[in-house]
Amino acid sequence: MTMQALVESTEIPVRETFLPFNQPDIDHAEIDEVVDTLQSGWITTGPKTKEFELRFAKYIGARHAVAVNSCTGGLHVALAAADIGPGDEVIVPTMTFCATANVVVHLGAIPVIVDVEPDTLNIDPQRLEAAITPRTKAVMPVHLYGHPCDMGLINEIAAAHRLLVVEDAAHALEAEWHGQHVGTLSPATTFSFYATKNLTTAEGGMITTDDDEYAEKMRVWTLHGISRDAWKRYSAEGTWYYEVVAPGFKYNLTDLQSALGLHQLARLETMHQRRVELKKRYNNGFRDLSEIELPMCRSEIRHAWHLYAIRLRLSKLTINRATFIEQLRREGIGTSVHFIPLHRQPYYRDRFGLKPSDFPVADAAYERLVSLPLYTRMTDRDADDVIEAVRRTVQRNRR
Numbered sequence: 001m002t003m004q005a006l007v008e009s010t011e012i013p014v015r016e017t018f019l020p021f022n023q024p025d026i027d028h029a030e031i032d033e034v035v036d037t038l039q040s041g042w043i044t045t046g047p048k049t050k051e052f053e054l055r056f057a058k059y060i061g062a063r064h065a066v067a068v069n070s071c072t073g074g075l076h077v078a079l080a081a082a083d084i085g086p087g088d089e090v091i092v093p094t095m096t097f098c099a100t101a102n103v104v105v106h107l108g109a110i111p112v113i114v115d116v117e118p119d120t121l122n123i124d125p126q127r128l129e130a131a132i133t134p135r136t137k138a139v140m141p142v143h144l145y146g147h148p149c150d151m152g153l154i155n156e157i158a159a160a161h162r163l164l165v166v167e168d169a170a171h172a173l174e175a176e177w178h179g180q181h182v183g184t185l186s187p188a189t190t191f192s193f194y195a196t197k198n199l200t201t202a203e204g205g206m207i208t209t210d211d212d213e214y215a216e217k218m219r220v221w222t223l224h225g226i227s228r229d230a231w232k233r234y235s236a237e238g239t240w241y242y243e244v245v246a247p248g249f250k251y252n253l254t255d256l257q258s259a260l261g262l263h264q265l266a267r268l269e270t271m272h273q274r275r276v277e278l279k280k281r282y283n284n285g286f287r288d289l290s291e292i293e294l295p296m297c298r299s300e301i302r303h304a305w306h307l308y309a310i311r312l313r314l315s316k317l318t319i320n321r322a323t324f325i326e327q328l329r330r331e332g333i334g335t336s337v338h339f340i341p342l343h344r345q346p347y348y349r350d351r352f353g354l355k356p357s358d359f360p361v362a363d364a365a366y367e368r369l370v371s372l373p374l375y376t377r378m379t380d381r382d383a384d385d386v387i388e389a390v391r392r393t394v395q396r397n398r399r
Contacts, residue, residue: 014389015332022196022334025271025376026260033259045223045252052258053206055265060183062208064215067258068222071170071192071205072099073251076106078166078188078207079138080249081217084109088137093123094341094354095362096142100168101342104140112136113342113352115359119296122149124361129157138164143172143182145338146198146304147297151177151185158186166190170205173198174272176302183208188218193257196375198271198306199264201257217246224248274376275305278383282308282372285387291316291394293368307338310390311368319397325370327396331389336371 037043049067057065068074084090086108092100094113101111114127123141139158141149149167158165167182169175170192175182183189193204209215220227225248253261264271279295286292293311297303312321319327325335341362343354356363372386 074190
């Protein structure tokens with residue numbers, strides 16, 4: 001039976017059970033490692049976190065990996081350790097989660113929000129360069145959906161203006177740019193291990209860097225500003241004496257979480273291959289639908305495929321994005337939108353006087369974005385259900 005034949009109009013939902021937008025992929029090895037950690041008596045930051053850092057740095061190809069409680073915490077630490085503070089400007093894209101800009105505000109600095117490229121929705125290097133002023137100290141490119149930014153051009157601009165580059169790679173753990181792994185392209189890169197991410201520790205994150213001094217400063221900032229291996233204070237190697245050398249944060253990752261991360265990391269490439277298979281299945285299932293625009297992937301990069309975000313061609317449909325999502329929900333398919341741009345968020349809109357017309361690319365794209373389920377616990381049948389539901393929704397509502 002052809003895919004077209006499957007989408008004859010009917011009131012019967014595609015699925016009897018709801019397919020959630022995302023589910024974590026936790027195996028027995030992760031569970032056993034967590035139990036071992038509980039039985040060890042060391043459940044907060046300790047030896048398993050150190051082992052996770054070492055293995056993560058090896059996977060990325062970086063000299064250092066600094067474990068943190070979240071990608072947000074990692075961004076905050078990376079900026080604080082670089083002495084970003086009041087009055088400094090940090091350039092960020094509008095198409096990102098609010099955390100990217102929030103950490104800039106937390107430090108008393110000013111987030112300068114710019115538009116994105118039409119194809120990738122990553123930060124537009126030309127807009128970035130045009131936004132630089134004498135107060136600009138850093139730029140934070142976001143590798144949206146798992147597609148790397150144009151790091152060659154961004155690094156060139158940053159070097160010319162002596163700007164720090166801190167990459168937000170929350171979506172881009174497996175990604176590469178021109179054969180170089182994301183995490184080795186700039187002074188600091190932050191990754192997310194949130195429950196929905198390609199590698200999860202429930203909550204958590206990592207910062208990578210090749211700079212020895214910067215790595216040491218970031219480690220101090222992650223745990224109250226205490227100098228030198230604060231986690232060892234309660235081990236046989238430790239000492240009761242410590243010194244606070246910076247007004248640090250409480251951003252450490254625990255051994256319970258690292259127990260998950262150790263085995264998630266070991267399975268990461270296998271899980272990534274499954275994401276690629278599902279992406280290909282979607283592409284084949286939607287290829288003939290002129291009503292939707294499929295996600296793109298430039299030839300010089302390796303995509304992490306954290307998200308599969310389609311864009312509706314609303315001029316070819318009789319419904320808007322909200323109705324499209326609602327009809328998919330009725331078919332038993334969970335979806336999301338990534339993201340509501342910063343310039344549309346009340347805090348940033350009102351505080352910085354942002355208007356949709358200042359961000360024509362991101363604003364137009366936002367109205368059309370729908371993220372479909374893409375995770376490794378999905379079966380081929382699950383993916384086919386998504387394809388069928390999307391096709392039926394398009395057929396019901398095409399002009």
